[in-house]
Amino acid sequence: MAFFGISTQLYNELRAELATKEFVRAEINGVRAEITEVRAEISEVRAEVKQNSLLLKILIGIAVFGLTLFNPAFVKLVEMVIK
Numbered sequence: 001m002a003f004f005g006i007s008t009q010l011y012n013e014l015r016a017e018l019a020t021k022e023f024v025r026a027e028i029n030g031v032r033a034e035i036t037e038v039r040a041e042i043s044e045v046r047a048e049v050k051q052n053s054l055l056l057k058i059l060i061g062i063a064v065f066g067l068t069l070f071n072p073a074f075v076k077l078v079e080m081v082i083k
Contacts, residue, residue, distance in 0.1 A: 068074050
């Protein structure tokens with residue numbers, strides 16, 4: 001009968017270590033919530049990158065325009081066309 005006592009004790013210890021369905025479901029829901037948060041953050045970063053890309057294009061356009069406008073050869077060309 002000592003074996004029965006040991007197996008009951010072992011059974012109770014192992015049972016305490018097992019994950020229940022509720023625990024697993026709660027963990028899965030937690031991971032899903034984290035995934036949703038990460039997706040939202042990714043969307044925000046994509047929007048920021050898109051905005052920065054547009055601003056960079058505008059800055060490059062202004063720089064090219066400025067360099068062209070103040071180029072002495074361009075100024076002479078415009079003077080020749082206007083005359």
